[in-house]
Amino acid sequence: MATTTAAVPETPQHIGAFGRIIGAIINPRPTFEDIARKPSWLLPLLLLIILSLSITYIFGKRVGWRAFMEKQLAQNSRVQQLTPEQREQTLETQVKVAPIIGYVFGVIGFPIVVVVIAAIFMGIFNATSSAALDFKTSLGVITHSYMPFVIASILGVLILCLKPPDQIDLQNLVASNAGTFLSSDAPKWLLSLCTSLDIFTFWVLGLMAFAYSAVRPKKIKFGSALTWIVGIWVVFVLVKVGVAAIFS
Numbered sequence: 001m002a003t004t005t006a007a008v009p010e011t012p013q014h015i016g017a018f019g020r021i022i023g024a025i026i027n028p029r030p031t032f033e034d035i036a037r038k039p040s041w042l043l044p045l046l047l048l049i050i051l052s053l054s055i056t057y058i059f060g061k062r063v064g065w066r067a068f069m070e071k072q073l074a075q076n077s078r079v080q081q082l083t084p085e086q087r088e089q090t091l092e093t094q095v096k097v098a099p100i101i102g103y104v105f106g107v108i109g110f111p112i113v114v115v116v117i118a119a120i121f122m123g124i125f126n127a128t129s130s131a132a133l134d135f136k137t138s139l140g141v142i143t144h145s146y147m148p149f150v151i152a153s154i155l156g157v158l159i160l161c162l163k164p165p166d167q168i169d170l171q172n173l174v175a176s177n178a179g180t181f182l183s184s185d186a187p188k189w190l191l192s193l194c195t196s197l198d199i200f201t202f203w204v205l206g207l208m209a210f211a212y213s214a215v216r217p218k219k220i221k222f223g224s225a226l227t228w229i230v231g232i233w234v235v236f237v238l239v240k241v242g243v244a245a246i247f248s
Contacts, residue, residue, distance in 0.1 A: 017043040024144040025151070028207060029214055032141065036215035039140035045114060048146060049106055051153035055173070056102035058157060063165045069094040075188055076247075118142045124228055125212060131219040133212075141215060145208040152176065152200040176200055189245035196237045205229055 015023055015034045021044055023031030059065075069091055073079045079087060122138035125131040156173040171191070172179045177198035179191055186194075209226035 012037070014038065020044075020144060021047065021147055021150075024147040024207070024211075028210055031144065032211045032214035035140045035144060035211075036137060039134075039136040041136070041139045041143040044143040044147060044150075045111060047150055048143070048153070049110060051150060051157065052106035052110060053103060055153060055156050055160065056099060056106060058160045059168075059170055060099050060102075062160055063168050063170075065095045065098045066091070067166075068170055069098060075185070078247075114142055114146070115139065120232065121208075121212065121229070125216070125220055125225070128228075129216070129219045129224065131212075131216040133216065137215055141208065141211040145204055145211050148200045148203040148207065171195060174200075187245075188247075189241050192244035193237065193241045196240065201233075205233060 012030070012034065014037075015031060017040060020031050020035065020040065023034075024044075059068075073087065073091055073094065079090060082090065118135065118139040118141070121142070122133045122135055126133055152174050159173055160168060169175075172195060177195045179195035179197075182191055182194055206226065209222055209229050212225045212229075213220045213222040
């Protein structure tokens with residue numbers, strides 16, 4: 001009697017940490033499916049932190065914070081009402097504080113932001129889609145979805161190193177957003193709005209929605225994920241624009 005052997009399902013090949021960083025950009029579906037099986041987040045987070053610190057350091061050494069802060073304070077109507085001595089004192093304080101803020105945000109602030117975003121979307125999708133997401137998986141999704149920002153940061157480092165210092169705009173380093181088309185005297189609220197309309201940001205938002213739908217394909221639909229993610233982002237942008245309008 002002939003015997004038949006049942007086919008054994010092939011085990012998906014595990015993708016290493018470096019492979020996931022590249023795969024999140026060029027081959028996201030198997031990458032995020034692998035993250036769902038075995039979540040990880042440390043390497044992409046470290047990469048983003050290192051690049052953020054590099055930009056802060058190179059800008060301070062090659063361009064300098066004084067010219068940047070002079071431009072910022074010149075656009076602040078409240079500062080312009082101060083006496084020349086008060087403006088100079090404010091400028092000196094800002095020049096000292098700006099790099100500290102850059103380093104602190106890179107080391108502490110950015111990881112906190114990523115953790116908060118991962119927690120928010122874990123809660124949203126668990127509540128609305130019964131996705132049964134754990135925090136480590138959600139954090140893995142967020143950190144790997146941020147990989148387009150790695151491309152933007154690498155381009156930023158190259159621009160800082162190659163472009164003449166007097167032509168570098170830290171707020172629009174890669175010129176990938178609508179703020180590129182605004183004049184230097186545009187209102188700060190409009191600048192805040194237009195710099196938010198960024199190619200890399202849109203890439204990250206779309207990748208994030210795709211990633212959540214890939215790690216829980218039976219629970220989270222891409223359209224639903226995109227609606228939630230873009231909706232939260234729009235609220236953030238409106239708050240940022242409002243703050244810029246108040247304090248400009």
